[in-house]
Amino acid sequence: MRNPSLSPTLLASADFPGPRYHLEEPLPLDSGALLANVTIAYETYGTLNADKSNAILVCHALTGDQYAASSNPITGKTGWWHLAIGAGKPIDTDKYFVICSNVLGSCCGSTGPRDTNSETGKPYGTEFPTVTIGDMVRAQQWLITKHLGIEKLFAVVGASMGGMQALQWAVAYPEAMHSVVAIACSYRHTAQNIAFHEVGRQAIIADLEWHGGEYLSKAATPHRGLAVARMAAHITYLSESSLHEKFGRKLQNRETISYGFEADFQVESYLRHQGMTFVDRFDANSYLYLTRAVDYFDLSADYGGNLAKTFSDKPRYCIISLSSDWLFPTSEHKAIVRALNAVAANVSFVEIDTQRGHDAFLLHEPEFHTILRSYLQTNALQTGL
Amino acid sequence: MRNPSLSPTLLASADFPGPRYHLEEPLPLDSGALLANVTIAYETYGTLNADKSNAILVCHALTGDQYAASSNPITGKTGWWHLAIGAGKPIDTDKYFVICSNVLGSCCGSTGPRDTNSETGKPYGTEFPTVTIGDMVRAQQWLITKHLGIEKLFAVVGASMGGMQALQWAVAYPEAMHSVVAIACSYRHTAQNIAFHEVGRQAIIADLEWHGGEYLSKAATPHRGLAVARMAAHITYLSESSLHEKFGRKLQNRETISYGFEADFQVESYLRHQGMTFVDRFDANSYLYLTRAVDYFDLSADYGGNLAKTFSDKPRYCIISLSSDWLFPTSEHKAIVRALNAVAANVSFVEIDTQRGHDAFLLHEPEFHTILRSYLQTNALQTGL
Numbered sequence: 001m002r003n004p005s006l007s008p009t010l011l012a013s014a015d016f017p018g019p020r021y022h023l024e025e026p027l028p029l030d031s032g033a034l035l036a037n038v039t040i041a042y043e044t045y046g047t048l049n050a051d052k053s054n055a056i057l058v059c060h061a062l063t064g065d066q067y068a069a070s071s072n073p074i075t076g077k078t079g080w081w082h083l084a085i086g087a088g089k090p091i092d093t094d095k096y097f098v099i100c101s102n103v104l105g106s107c108c109g110s111t112g113p114r115d116t117n118s119e120t121g122k123p124y125g126t127e128f129p130t131v132t133i134g135d136m137v138r139a140q141q142w143l144i145t146k147h148l149g150i151e152k153l154f155a156v157v158g159a160s161m162g163g164m165q166a167l168q169w170a171v172a173y174p175e176a177m178h179s180v181v182a183i184a185c186s187y188r189h190t191a192q193n194i195a196f197h198e199v200g201r202q203a204i205i206a207d208l209e210w211h212g213g214e215y216l217s218k219a220a221t222p223h224r225g226l227a228v229a230r231m232a233a234h235i236t237y238l239s240e241s242s243l244h245e246k247f248g249r250k251l252q253n254r255e256t257i258s259y260g261f262e263a264d265f266q267v268e269s270y271l272r273h274q275g276m277t278f279v280d281r282f283d284a285n286s287y288l289y290l291t292r293a294v295d296y297f298d299l300s301a302d303y304g305g306n307l308a309k310t311f312s313d314k315p316r317y318c319i320i321s322l323s324s325d326w327l328f329p330t331s332e333h334k335a336i337v338r339a340l341n342a343v344a345a346n347v348s349f350v351e352i353d354t355q356r357g358h359d360a361f362l363l364h365e366p367e368f369h370t371i372l373r374s375y376l377q378t379n380a381l382q383t384g385l
Numbered sequence: 386m387r388n389p390s391l392s393p394t395l396l397a398s399a400d401f402p403g404p405r406y407h408l409e410e411p412l413p414l415d416s417g418a419l420l421a422n423v424t425i426a427y428e429t430y431g432t433l434n435a436d437k438s439n440a441i442l443v444c445h446a447l448t449g450d451q452y453a454a455s456s457n458p459i460t461g462k463t464g465w466w467h468l469a470i471g472a473g474k475p476i477d478t479d480k481y482f483v484i485c486s487n488v489l490g491s492c493c494g495s496t497g498p499r500d501t502n503s504e505t506g507k508p509y510g511t512e513f514p515t516v517t518i519g520d521m522v523r524a525q526q527w528l529i530t531k532h533l534g535i536e537k538l539f540a541v542v543g544a545s546m547g548g549m550q551a552l553q554w555a556v557a558y559p560e561a562m563h564s565v566v567a568i569a570c571s572y573r574h575t576a577q578n579i580a581f582h583e584v585g586r587q588a589i590i591a592d593l594e595w596h597g598g599e600y601l602s603k604a605a606t607p608h609r610g611l612a613v614a615r616m617a618a619h620i621t622y623l624s625e626s627s628l629h630e631k632f633g634r635k636l637q638n639r640e641t642i643s644y645g646f647e648a649d650f651q652v653e654s655y656l657r658h659q660g661m662t663f664v665d666r667f668d669a670n671s672y673l674y675l676t677r678a679v680d681y682f683d684l685s686a687d688y689g690g691n692l693a694k695t696f697s698d699k700p701r702y703c704i705i706s707l708s709s710d711w712l713f714p715t716s717e718h719k720a721i722v723r724a725l726n727a728v729a730a731n732v733s734f735v736e737i738d739t740q741r742g743h744d745a746f747l748l749h750e751p752e753f754h755t756i757l758r759s760y761l762q763t764n765a766l767q768t769g770l
Contacts, residue, residue, distance in 0.1 A: 031644035130644040191628040191652040192620065198653045199616045201646065202660070206609035208593045224591035231584045232617050235577065240711075243576040249683060257681055259416035259515040261586065261673060265680070267576045268583045275587070288646060295650070296642055298634060326625075 011283070016102075016109035017073055018043050018066060021147040027104070027139055033129040037118055040143050041109025042101035045069050045085060046093035052150045054385055056091060056376075057140065057177075058100040059158030059165035062233075062290050063282055065108040068100040069093070074281045083364055090373035095385065096154065103165075104139045105131040105290055107283035114216065114283045125285060126213030133161070133297045137168045141176065152176060154383065155376060159183035159361040160328070161290070164297050167336070170317070171299055171310050179316040179379050181372065184325050184361050186332040187307055187339070188298035193327060196236055197291040200229030204284045213285055226284045227275030234274045239324035239357030243267060307335065308342035317347040318375045320368065325358040348375060396668070401487075401494035402458055403428050403451065406532040412489075412524055418514040422503055425528050426494025427486035430454045430470060431478035437535045439770055441476060441761075442525065442562075443485040444543030444550035447618075447675050448667055450493040453485040454478070459666045468749055475758035480770065481539065488550075489524045490516040490675055492668035499601065499668045510670060511598030518546070518682045522553045526561065537561060539768065540761060544568035544746040545713070546675070549682050552721070555702070556684055556695050564701040564764050566757065569710050569746050571717040572692055572724070573683035578712060581621055582676040585614030589669045598670055611669045612660030619659045624709035624742030628652060692720065693727035702732040703760045705753065710743040733760060 020041055026034040043066040048055060058068050058081065069085035071078055085091040085098055102110035105128070113128035120127070144150050156177050158166040163185025170180045189197075204210055207225030211218050235243075247267035251257065254264065263269040303309035317340055321333035330351050340347040352368045354360040361368065405426055411419040428451040433440060443453050443466065454470035456463055470476040470483055487495035490513070498513035505512070529535050541562050543551040548570025555565045574582075589595055592610030596603050620628075632652035636642065639649065648654040688694035702725055706718035715736050725732040737753045739745040746753065 126646070188634065190625070191632040191634065191650070192625045194634070194650050195616075195620045195628065195652050195656055198648075198650075198656055199613060199620070202616060202657070203588055203591075203613045205646075206588075206613055207591065208609075224593075228584060228588045228591055228613065231580075231587060235580045235584065240575070240577045243580065247576040249573065249576065249579070259681075261511075261590075261677065263583075265576070265579050265583075267580050271580055271583055272587070292646065296644075 011074065011107065011114075011281070013039070013041070013109050013115065015073060016041055016065075018109065020109065021101075021143045023139065023142055024146065027135070027142070029129055029135045030132040031130050035111070035129055038104065038111045038139060039109070040101050040104070040111075040139055042066050042099060042143060043068065043070060045098040046096055048097040048148075048150070053152070053154060053383065054095065055097045055099060055144070055148075055150045055153050056155045056157055057144060057153050057169075058085065058091070058098055059140070059156065059162035060100060060103065061158075061160035061162050062294065063278070063287070064162070065106070066100045066102045067108075069098065072281070075277070080362060083362070084369060084372060090369045091157065091376065092373070095380065096376070099144070099148065101140055101143055103136040103290070105136070105286060105293060107286040110139075112283065113213075113285035113289055123214075123216040125216065126288075128285070128289060130292060131289060132293050133164050133168050134172065136293065137165050137172055140165070141169075141173055144176075152178065154385065155179045155181060155379065157181040157183075157372075158185070160185055160358065161294050163328075164294065167299060168297075170315055174312045174314040177315050178383055179318065179375075181318045181320065181375065182336070183320040184322050184328050184358055186328050187336050188300060189295050190332075193236075194295045196232060197295055199232050201288050201291060203228040203232070204288060210284065215284070221279070222284045223279040226279045226282065226287060229287060230278040231271045231275040234271060236327045237357060237359040239326065239355055241324060242356045245355065307339035311340055311343050311345060313343050313345045316379065317345055319347060319349045320371065321351045322356075322358065322360045322368075323351050323353050324355050325360070327358040396459065396492065396499075396666070398424070398426070398494050398500065400458060401426055401450075403494065405494065406486075406528045408524070408527055409531065412520070412527070414514055414520045415517040416515050420496070420514055423489065423496045423524060424494070425486050425489070425496075425524055427451050427484060427528060428453065428455060429485075430483040431481055433482040433533075433535070438537070438539060438768065439480065440482045440484060440529070440533075440535045440538050441540045441542055442529060442538050442554075443470065443476070443483055444525070444541065444547035445485060445488065446543075446545035446547050447679065448663070448672070449547070450491070451485045451487040454483065457666070460662070465747060468747070469754060469757060475754045476542065476761065477758070480765065481761070484529070484533065486525055486528055488521040488675070490521070490671060490678060492671040495524075497668065498598075498670035498674055508599075508601040510601065511673075513670070513674060515677060516674060517678050518549050518553050519557065521678065522550050522557055525550070526554075526558055529561075537563065539770065540564045540566060540764065542566040542568075542757075543570070545570055545743065546679050548713075549679065552684060553682075555700055559697045559699040562700050563768055564703065564760075566703045566705065566760065567721070568705040569707050569713050569743055571713050572721050573685060574680050575717075578621075579680045581617060582680055584617050586673050586676060588613040588617070589673060592669075595669065600669070606664070607669045608664040611664045611667065611672060614672060615663040616656045616660040619656060621712045622742060622744040624711065624740060626709060627741045630740065692724035696725055696728050696730060698728050698730045701764065702730055704732060704734045705756065706736045707741075707743065707745045707753075708736050708738050709740050710745070712743040
């Protein structure tokens with residue numbers, strides 16, 4: 001039987017090159033706390049035009065990063081959305097100025113639980129304040145307005161947790177963008193999704209090397225627990241039919257079952273690989289904080305569950321769901337569309353027919369890319385871009 | 386943050402009272418190994434009639450036990466299928482003699498990895514041979530024929546892993562029963578289901594207190610990992626709609642979110658409870674072995690994926706699916722029914738309309754109970770019972 005004995009390198013902010021925005025003042029958080037010394041790491045692609053009217057903010061998903069269209073310095077892989085962002089691509093960098101920032105609480109250069117708490121001189125660990133999607137978006141809004149000096153974004157685009165941020169932008173700053181594109185997301189996390197996140201968190205917390213969250217000061221990492229958390233989450237990113245299609249019951253490098261606990265099945269080998277590579281690039285405490293932020297997300301909460309009341313008729317919306325996404329099914333998107341219709345917002349909605357589940361937004365999906373491209377183009381014409 | 390510090394008692398076979406069958410000879414296993422000194426713990430309900438024609442074998446699910454209709458000695462809870470088995474109930478003990486045995490590899494009195502290996506004098510741990518659904522059924526068949534002297538069962542009934550055993554009985558011993566009732570199961574485990582099992586196994590193996598499987602000789606238990614495994618599995622036992630209905634985003638004993646990692650949401654509290662209580666009644670290594678047995682199950686494997694070839698036109702079949710069961714969806718059952726039709730078997734099929742997911746077979750589901758009752762009654766008339 002395999003007993004993982006990985007020793008992932010402890011990554012530091014300096015391992016993630018690129019521009020930084022050091023917030024001028026402490027950031028007020030939804031919890032009521034003030035967070036001092038906040039840094040936001042970001043990347044940009046394309047050129048900001050003279051009247052600063054062509055900027056698109058791209059929001060990343062749970063374990064994403066700012067390297068949306070450029071190589072990740074740790075994994076060496078091309079950017080997670082390189083199929084969607086680039087010259088001549090749906091989010092065309094010949095036309096638009098694309099900004100992607102690492103979210104508050106993450107671990108790729110923006111301030112998070114791995115960073116040093118200036119009050120104690122030690123890593124924050126679980127002393128880091130709880131952050132919300134609203135807090136992430138507030139930090140982004142400071143980046144866009146105070147640092148980059150952009151008054152109005154052309155668009156905010158995001159999928160998964162990035163879609164939640166896009167919706168949050170629309171609610172918090174409805175005049176701050178021309179349009180919002182929210183993909184494969186929801187206006188609130190469901191019980192089943194909270195349950196999967198809780199499994200992941202408990203897997204990390206159960207790891208004795210988590211040390212109550214203080215593993216950094218003990219030169220340890222709860223990489224076993226984090227790998228299990230990733231494995232559980234990864235199942236939810238794929239559809240049952242894509243797992244069946246891709247792996248079925250196919251065996252890994254063998255003709256017959258081993259009658260043991262090796263990764264006999266390809267799907268086991270694949271999942272183990274997903275878990276093991278994840279721990280090399282992600283911080284366990286960040287995983288706790290970001291999953292919590294997603295669980296807490298509920299745009300309807302302030303209005304007793306009445307989602308329509310949270311929206312105004314600005315900005316313009318494009319809501320895109322993926323037919324085989326069971327993490328954020330089409331029904332969740334339809335609830336958003338109904339609420340937007342109730343306030344007479346300008347909303348487009350499309351369900352992309354795909355068998356590849358939630359992660360399809362990262363993959364080669366021509367119909368999706370065509371819609372993303374043409375929605376942006378139509379809006380560009382309207383704004384005179 | 387919660388860091389589990391449970392110390393579950395190490396249970397022994399003697400903690401599970403009831404009759405035992407000590408196999409006369411070593412049991413041949415599908416892996417080719419011979420397992421000596423096998424004991425099978427079982428329970429019976431009702432009275433065997435004079436010609437031994439009224440016996441129903443009930444097969445339990447993954448973490449079930451022999452106490453199908455009587456109190457579990459560890460948890461004190463009424464039997465897991467007390468709603469289905471008893472005087473006047475669908476499996477009517479006024480009429481039938483019901484046998485339920487703890488499966489080989491489990492930990493409630495039947496031989497499993499927690500038991501002492503007579504060759505080494507130490508607990509088997511991961512030295513226990515890999516067992517299959519076929520091996521479990523072989524041991525049951527010896528119990529029924531050699532020990533209880535029953536030549537032909539009236540029925541074999543099971544749900545989930547119990548349904549797999551029921552199908553295995555039909556394939557291995559088609560003349561040994563009048564009818565088979567297979568509920569909420571499949572003829573083979575899918576990639577997604579293998580993936581969920583693999584997450585559970587890795588959660589156990591990742592626990593430093595698993596000690597390479599030798600935790601018993603170190604007076605330790607990987608209870609944290611086992612609890613996480615149970616939490617992950619438990620999500621698959623419930624439907625998304627039942628989780629939404631039961632918990633939604635309701636908070637647990639609080640008015641507002643805590644901005645922390647407490648179990649703010651009821652669904653978190655519920656899952657943690659499921660994990661914590663499970664470790665008091667189940668052995669971690671048994672969990673590894675039984676999930677593996679289910680993963681390996683594939684009735685079509687010997688016939689190049691042609692399921693029909695595995696079945697004969699005996700016995701009679703009743704296949705029951707649960708409409709909201711996403712672990713074993715109705716489509717899996719229809720594949721069984723199609724294969725049975727191809728060999729002109731006598732097969733009844735029904736999909737029970739329920740929103741409660743896989744675990745609905747354990748719950749108060751009048752339509753399900755009516756069908757179970759009437760199917761058995763019809764067959765009883767035919768056999769002159």
